[in-house]
Amino acid sequence: MAYKIIASQCTGCSACEFECPNAAIRMKGDIFVIDPNKCTECEGQFDSPQCAAVCPVPKTCVPA
Amino acid sequence: MAQLIPLGSLGAPTSAETMREALSGGGCSSSSCGSSDGAGDLPPELWDRIKDHPCYSEEAHHYFARMHVAVAPACNIQCNYCNRKYDCANESRPGVVSEKLTPEQALGKVIAVANEVPQFSVLGIAGPGDSAYDWRKTKATFELVSRVIPDVKLCLSSNGLALPDHVDEIAGMNIDHVTLTINMVDPEVGTKIYPWIFHRGKRWTGLDAAKILHERQMESLDLLKARDILVKVNSVMIPGINDEHLIEVNKVVKGKGAFLHNIMPLISDPAHGTHFGLTGQRGPTAMELKALQDRLEDGTKLMRHCRQCRADAVGLLGEDRGQEFNLDLRPEEVVYDPSQRETYREIVAVERGEHVAVRKAASAEVSGLQAGASVLVAVATRGGGRINQHFGHATEFQVYEASAKGVAFIGHRKVEQYCEGGWGEDATLDGVIAALEGVTVVLCAKIGDCPKDSLTAAGIEATDEHAYDWIEAGIAAWYAARYAPAEQLLTA
Numbered sequence: 001m002a003y004k005i006i007a008s009q010c011t012g013c014s015a016c017e018f019e020c021p022n023a024a025i026r027m028k029g030d031i032f033v034i035d036p037n038k039c040t041e042c043e044g045q046f047d048s049p050q051c052a053a054v055c056p057v058p059k060t061c062v063p064a
Numbered sequence: 065m066a067q068l069i070p071l072g073s074l075g076a077p078t079s080a081e082t083m084r085e086a087l088s089g090g091g092c093s094s095s096s097c098g099s100s101d102g103a104g105d106l107p108p109e110l111w112d113r114i115k116d117h118p119c120y121s122e123e124a125h126h127y128f129a130r131m132h133v134a135v136a137p138a139c140n141i142q143c144n145y146c147n148r149k150y151d152c153a154n155e156s157r158p159g160v161v162s163e164k165l166t167p168e169q170a171l172g173k174v175i176a177v178a179n180e181v182p183q184f185s186v187l188g189i190a191g192p193g194d195s196a197y198d199w200r201k202t203k204a205t206f207e208l209v210s211r212v213i214p215d216v217k218l219c220l221s222s223n224g225l226a227l228p229d230h231v232d233e234i235a236g237m238n239i240d241h242v243t244l245t246i247n248m249v250d251p252e253v254g255t256k257i258y259p260w261i262f263h264r265g266k267r268w269t270g271l272d273a274a275k276i277l278h279e280r281q282m283e284s285l286d287l288l289k290a291r292d293i294l295v296k297v298n299s300v301m302i303p304g305i306n307d308e309h310l311i312e313v314n315k316v317v318k319g320k321g322a323f324l325h326n327i328m329p330l331i332s333d334p335a336h337g338t339h340f341g342l343t344g345q346r347g348p349t350a351m352e353l354k355a356l357q358d359r360l361e362d363g364t365k366l367m368r369h370c371r372q373c374r375a376d377a378v379g380l381l382g383e384d385r386g387q388e389f390n391l392d393l394r395p396e397e398v399v400y401d402p403s404q405r406e407t408y409r410e411i412v413a414v415e416r417g418e419h420v421a422v423r424k425a426a427s428a429e430v431s432g433l434q435a436g437a438s439v440l441v442a443v444a445t446r447g448g449g450r451i452n453q454h455f456g457h458a459t460e461f462q463v464y465e466a467s468a469k470g471v472a473f474i475g476h477r478k479v480e481q482y483c484e485g486g487w488g489e490d491a492t493l494d495g496v497i498a499a500l501e502g503v504t505v506v507l508c509a510k511i512g513d514c515p516k517d518s519l520t521a522a523g524i525e526a527t528d529e530h531a532y533d534w535i536e537a538g539i540a541a542w543y544a545a546r547y548a549p550a551e552q553l554l555t556a
Contacts, residue, residue, distance in 0.1 A: 009149075011137075011148045011149055012137070012164065013137040013138050013139065013148060013192070013193060014137055014138045014198070015137075015138035015139060015140070015193075015197075015198075015262075017138075018138050018198065019262075019265075046265045046266070047265075047266060048266070048267070050265060053262055053265075053266065053267040054138075054140070054262045054267070056139060056142060056148040057148065057149060
């Protein structure tokens with residue numbers, strides 16, 4: 001159970017990395033990737049996954 | 065490339081003499097002039113704080129340069145005029161940037177620019193993204209740079225949503241200028257501009273989003289005011305959505321102590337992929353923008369010289385040398401050399417003194433004529449406050465109004481450069497003529513017969529008679545020749 005980032009959509013703005021409560025997001029090249037082992041989909045932490053809530057591009061942070 | 069002061073001549077082996085020559089743009093003949101917001105209209109304490117800041121002082125923008133570094137790309141709101149996917153080096157508008165820098169890379173770039181561009185006085189962080197939301201990177205950059213260049217002025221630009229959380233740190237860092245973008249004071253209007261915001265771990269939409277944003281923006285104004293931090297407010301004028309409403313915005317931000325209100329036209333193009341671009345929302349025309357600015361004239365001081373520069377812009381307003389400094393510089397490889405900037409400052413202090421006197425005299429001359437005519441004058445300038453650019457080389461014209469009130473700067477009109485490699489394109493000239501809507505006369509350093517005839521046919525006079533004069537002096541001389549009663553001219 002984890003989220004992923006659609007690489008072609010990512011603008012590299014880093015908002016998801018900033019908001020992720022699990023430090024599961026890091027930069028890889030010009031874009032960001034989610035470590036599925038660390039991602040909890042923010043369950044028990046927030047109402048909705050923070051990366052998807054803050055991402056400026058629709059349908060970019062999605063369930064893996 | 066747009067050039068104001070010929071920066072090439074201010075490059076490496078520069079003497080004070082060459083700087084002086086470069087500034088005066090070739091030598092000047094007459095004197096007398098005057099314009100809108102010089103020291104005279106502001107409390108001395110405020111003038112002292114903004115006089116070297118090109119974005120705040122209309123007079124300073126002739127002499128000093130700013131630099132923006134894009135270190136804070138994360139944003140916490142979505143605006144209908146912004147699309148984060150769009151990024152092109154040929155575009156010049158807020159929020160657009162080609163390179164994102166780490167704070168360390170930004171330091172290297174700032175030092176390289178400070179060594180090469182003696183006009184450099186201000187470092188700003190203005191997006192893309194929100195500098196107060198992506199605060200850790202903003203703060204790290206300011207700390208690194210002010211350690212190396214202690215006299216640099218720091219400023220940041222924010223939508224205000226996250227700013228209240230960091231206002232004490234902002235005050236503690238000696239950032240004494242903040243720009244807030246406020247497009248509405250009525251959340252109902254806000255719903256048409258902001259589809260969502262991200263706040264306290266949640267995405268908010270609709271009226272809730274606009275309400276929270278509005279409240280936080282008002283809180284930001286109050287908190288900054290309480291800490292004696294100067295606040296400029298930017299508003300994007302969106303015809304049919306907030307154009308009339310900006311009169312209310314002006315009242316509110318003025319009441320909360322903002323010292324400058326900058327109304328910017330919406331930039332909207334389907335190719336940008338923004339919501340407004342795709343829905344065909346148009347931006348205002350130059351005359352619509354001026355009409356609104358005129359109605360707000362007694363409100364908070366308006367800023368009319370804003371060029372809506374790119375977020376990674378470098379240089380004097382109206383020019384962008386950012387692309388020249390896209391080297392991947394590491395701070396340990398670049399050493400800051402303050403000598404160029406110090407020499408430049410000494411020269412400018414003298415030159416500005418003369419310019420200020422000349423502006424006053426020109427304004428007095430024009431209002432003294434009591435001619436009653438109010439005309440718009442477009443000027444081609446490379447900077448330094450002079451009429452010193454060839455008509456065909458201009459990528460923008462500065463527009464002044466000469467009237468019974470004197471001579472006042474009212475804005476600028478961007479155009480496509482008419483003459484390239486010695487040839488002028490008729491189609492480009494048509495665009496230039498359209499951009500000069502409402503203008504009576506163009507003053508420039510030189511103009512060919514062909515474009516001059518076309519301008520005349522369009523009802524716009526063009527002359528190079530006042531070449532290399534101080535701008536306001538040239539305007540006053542032209543105005544006097546045109547409108548002074550005959551007997552006054554004879555005795556003059």
